[in-house]
Amino acid sequence: MSTTELLVPLHVKYIQSLGENKDDLAYHLTAHLRLNAIYWGLTALCIMGHQDALDREEMIKFVDDCWDDEIGGYAAHPGHDAHLLSTLSAIQILTTQDALEHVKVDRVVLFILSLQQPDGSVAGDQWGEIDTRFLYCAVQALSLLGRLDEFNKEKAVAYLRRCRNFDGGFGSSPGGESHAAQGNLHEVDEQMLGWWLAERQVPNGGFNGRPEKLEDVCYSFWVLSVLAILRKMTWIDSEKLTTFILSAQDPEGGGIADRPGDMVDVFHTHFGVAGLSLLGYPGLNDLDPVYCMPAELIKRKGLTKAWLALPRRDAIGGKPDHE
Amino acid sequence: MVSNHNVKRTRVSPEALEAKRLKELSKVKEYLALNDDLLARKRSKTYRKEDFEATTRILSINPEFYTAxxxxxxxFLNGLFPASTPAQIDEFLSSDLDMTMAQLQRHPKVYWIWNHRRWCLEHVPEGPGEDGDSREGWRRDNWNKEMFVAEKMLDRDPRNFHAWNYRRYIVASWPSIRTxxxxxxxxxxxxxxxxxxxxxxxxxxKVLGAMWEVTPATRTEQDEGMSSHHTYSRFWLIILEEFEFVKSALWTDPGDQSAWIYHRWLIGEGDDLVVLQREIDVIEELLVEEPDSKWCLDSLVHFQRLLLQHKDESSVDVSSIQQRCAFALTKLEAIDxxxxxxxxxxxxxx
Known part of the structure; x- marks a missing residue:
C-alpha cells in the first residue's frame, strides 16, 4: 500500500492491537507510560472518527484502577505512584469519554495545586522535578476540571518569563535552550516566535525541535499547535509537511513513526494524526491545538481559544486554501 | 511500543516472530516477577536493605520505572539514612551516583536517572569535618565529580539538553565550580x-547576558572593584571579540542557522546605530560572495527593519531601506x- 494517503483502517487496527502485546517484554517495560499511551491512542481514534474502536467501559475501569489514593492523583499504571503527567492523561481520557464524574475533583485539585512552587514553577510530583511542561499540564488539567481560578497565574507567568529566550522560544527551566516541545503557554513576541518556529521546517518537509537537529513527526504537532495559536500556520509549507508525515506511516502494520522507515509507536501515531488534522487533511475531525483533544469537545466545554488551523480540505490532493 | 525514536523498521516473518515470542516469554515472566515483588514491598512500606536491593535489580533492567x-x-529516607552515620550516608549516595552514571551511558536521555542524581546530590551531608572548608568537603567532591560527568556526557552528545540543563544546574548550585x-x-x-x-x-x-545583565541592548556591566573606565574598555573588548567570533562562524558556513540566530541575539534591539550599521555592512559583504544565501537575506531584512527605529538620524534613509527590504523579501520568496x-x-x- 502506498503512503500518499492516511491509512485510517490500518491505524485503527494498529491502535486496537496495542493492548494485545502482553507477550512482548517491551509492553511491560513501558507500563510507566500506559495511561499516556491510552490518551494518545484514544485521541488519534477520535480525530480519525473511530472513537468506539476501544472499549469505553474497560478504559474507564483502567483509569479508575490507576487512582493513587495515598497521593490523591493518577499513576500511569495500577500500583505505580501518582504523577502530574499521568493525572493529566487520566483527566483527558475521562473528559473525552464524558466520564468526569469518576474523578475525585477536590482531591485532584489539591494535589495539582500542591505541586506549584513558591517561584511559580510546577513540579511533576512530590519529588520535585521542575519543568515548564508540568506547568502546562497543571493549567490544562485544572482548566478541564473548571478549577483554573484556584491556580496562582501571576506567579506562573512570572516564572515562564524567566524561561523565555530572546528567540521567542521557551526552555524547560530558566536558562534552558528553546525547545519546540516547551512552547504552549504564552505571552510572546509573535513575530520572533513565528520566525523561530517556521525555521524548524527542514528541506524534506519535516520539523525539528531545535536548530540544526533531525526532523521528527512529533514536532509536527508541537510546532503546528503553537503556529495555530499564533494564527501563523501559513508560514510553513503545509503540503511538504503533510507528505512527510504520511511517508512515516507503516503501510503494512499501520501506525506512524518518528521518520520514514523507522519503527512505529502510538506516541508518533497520535502526534502525526494530530498534525494532519491541523493541516486540514481531508476526512479528519478538528483537533484543538491548545488542549490536543477533539475540538468539538473543547468547544462544548466553552474552553475554545482564538486559534486558527488550516481549513479542512474536501478531497485528497486538494490544495489548502490560504485564507 | 509506546515511544520509539530513531529505531529502524524491520520486516520479520510470522515464524521468526513466533520464535522471538517464545524466547521472550521467560524474560517476560522474570520481569513480571520482579515487578510484582517490588510493588508488593512498596505497598507493605518496608524500608530494609533487601528492599533497596530489589529496586536495584529492577532499575538495572528498566531505569524508566519511576515508581521504583x-x-x-x-x-533511603525511612530506613537506611536514620540508621547510618554521615560518612555512611555519603557513601550510599556516592555509590548511587556511580550506579546512575553507568545507566546514563546506556540511557543518556532518561529524565528519571537525571532526577535521581539531583536528589542524591542534594542529600549529601555536611562533613567530613565540622568547620569551614572541611565541612563542605563531601559536597565539594561530589559537585566536582558531577561537573566531570555532565561534561563527559556532552563530549559524547554535544546537543543532549538533559546534560546542558544539568550542567547549568550544577553551576547555579555550586557557583565557584566555574567562573x-x-x-x-x-x-x-x-x-x-x-x-x-x-x-x-x-x-x-546566557553567560554573556548574565555578565551584562539581561541583554546586550542594556549594556550595563557590573564588575565590582574595577574603575568605570576599566570596566568600560573590558566590556567593549569582549563585545568586539564576540562579533569577530560570530563573523568567522557566519563566513565558515552561511547556511548554518546556529550562528545567525546567535548574531541576532548579540545585536538585540539594535539600539547602537554604529554597531547595527557595521553588522549590516558585514552581511552585505558576505552576500556578495553568497548571493543566494537565505540567512544573509533574512538577517538583512531583520536588521534593516531595526534601522528604521532610528529614522530621525540623518544617516537613515527610510525609503531606501524599505526598497532594499522589499527587494530582499522578493528574492527570499523565490529561494525559500x-x-x-x-x-x-x-x-x-x-
Whole structure:
C-alpha cells in the first residue's frame, strides 16, 4: 500500500492491537507510560472518527484502577505512584469519554495545586522535578476540571518569563535552550516566535525541535499547535509537511513513526494524526491545538481559544486554501 | 511500543516472530516477577536493605520505572539514612551516583536517572569535618565529580539538553565550580569543534547576558572593584571579540542557522546605530560572495527593519531601506518557497 494517503483502517487496527502485546517484554517495560499511551491512542481514534474502536467501559475501569489514593492523583499504571503527567492523561481520557464524574475533583485539585512552587514553577510530583511542561499540564488539567481560578497565574507567568529566550522560544527551566516541545503557554513576541518556529521546517518537509537537529513527526504537532495559536500556520509549507508525515506511516502494520522507515509507536501515531488534522487533511475531525483533544469537545466545554488551523480540505490532493 | 525514536523498521516473518515470542516469554515472566515483588514491598512500606536491593535489580533492567526510583528514595529516607552515620550516608549516595552514571551511558536521555542524581546530590551531608572548608568537603567532591560527568556526557552528545540543563544546574548550585570566564572558554571550545552546536551558542548567550545583565541592548556591566573606565574598555573588548567570533562562524558556513540566530541575539534591539550599521555592512559583504544565501537575506531584512527605529538620524534613509527590504523579501520568496507567506506578510508591514 502506498503512503500518499492516511491509512485510517490500518491505524485503527494498529491502535486496537496495542493492548494485545502482553507477550512482548517491551509492553511491560513501558507500563510507566500506559495511561499516556491510552490518551494518545484514544485521541488519534477520535480525530480519525473511530472513537468506539476501544472499549469505553474497560478504559474507564483502567483509569479508575490507576487512582493513587495515598497521593490523591493518577499513576500511569495500577500500583505505580501518582504523577502530574499521568493525572493529566487520566483527566483527558475521562473528559473525552464524558466520564468526569469518576474523578475525585477536590482531591485532584489539591494535589495539582500542591505541586506549584513558591517561584511559580510546577513540579511533576512530590519529588520535585521542575519543568515548564508540568506547568502546562497543571493549567490544562485544572482548566478541564473548571478549577483554573484556584491556580496562582501571576506567579506562573512570572516564572515562564524567566524561561523565555530572546528567540521567542521557551526552555524547560530558566536558562534552558528553546525547545519546540516547551512552547504552549504564552505571552510572546509573535513575530520572533513565528520566525523561530517556521525555521524548524527542514528541506524534506519535516520539523525539528531545535536548530540544526533531525526532523521528527512529533514536532509536527508541537510546532503546528503553537503556529495555530499564533494564527501563523501559513508560514510553513503545509503540503511538504503533510507528505512527510504520511511517508512515516507503516503501510503494512499501520501506525506512524518518528521518520520514514523507522519503527512505529502510538506516541508518533497520535502526534502525526494530530498534525494532519491541523493541516486540514481531508476526512479528519478538528483537533484543538491548545488542549490536543477533539475540538468539538473543547468547544462544548466553552474552553475554545482564538486559534486558527488550516481549513479542512474536501478531497485528497486538494490544495489548502490560504485564507 | 509506546515511544520509539530513531529505531529502524524491520520486516520479520510470522515464524521468526513466533520464535522471538517464545524466547521472550521467560524474560517476560522474570520481569513480571520482579515487578510484582517490588510493588508488593512498596505497598507493605518496608524500608530494609533487601528492599533497596530489589529496586536495584529492577532499575538495572528498566531505569524508566519511576515508581521504583521513588521507592528507592523512600527506603533511603525511612530506613537506611536514620540508621547510618554521615560518612555512611555519603557513601550510599556516592555509590548511587556511580550506579546512575553507568545507566546514563546506556540511557543518556532518561529524565528519571537525571532526577535521581539531583536528589542524591542534594542529600549529601555536611562533613567530613565540622568547620569551614572541611565541612563542605563531601559536597565539594561530589559537585566536582558531577561537573566531570555532565561534561563527559556532552563530549559524547554535544546537543543532549538533559546534560546542558544539568550542567547549568550544577553551576547555579555550586557557583565557584566555574567562573564566567571558564564558561566563555568552555562554550567557545564546544562551538569551535562544531559551529552547528546551537546548545553551546545558547549557553554562551546566557553567560554573556548574565555578565551584562539581561541583554546586550542594556549594556550595563557590573564588575565590582574595577574603575568605570576599566570596566568600560573590558566590556567593549569582549563585545568586539564576540562579533569577530560570530563573523568567522557566519563566513565558515552561511547556511548554518546556529550562528545567525546567535548574531541576532548579540545585536538585540539594535539600539547602537554604529554597531547595527557595521553588522549590516558585514552581511552585505558576505552576500556578495553568497548571493543566494537565505540567512544573509533574512538577517538583512531583520536588521534593516531595526534601522528604521532610528529614522530621525540623518544617516537613515527610510525609503531606501524599505526598497532594499522589499527587494530582499522578493528574492527570499523565490529561494525559500516553504516560508513565502511569512515574507509576504513582512512586506505588507514595511
Amino acid at each position: 526510583w521513588n521507592y528507592r528514595r523512600e527506603i 564566567k570566564d571558564d564558561e566563555l572558554k568552555y562554550t567557545k571550545k564546544k562551538i569551535q569543534s562544531n559551529f552547528s552546536n546551537f546548545s553551546a551558542w545558547h549557553q554562551r548567550s 518557497p516553504k516560508r513565502n507567506q511569512r515574507y509576504q506578510d513582512i512586506k505588507l508591514q514595511l
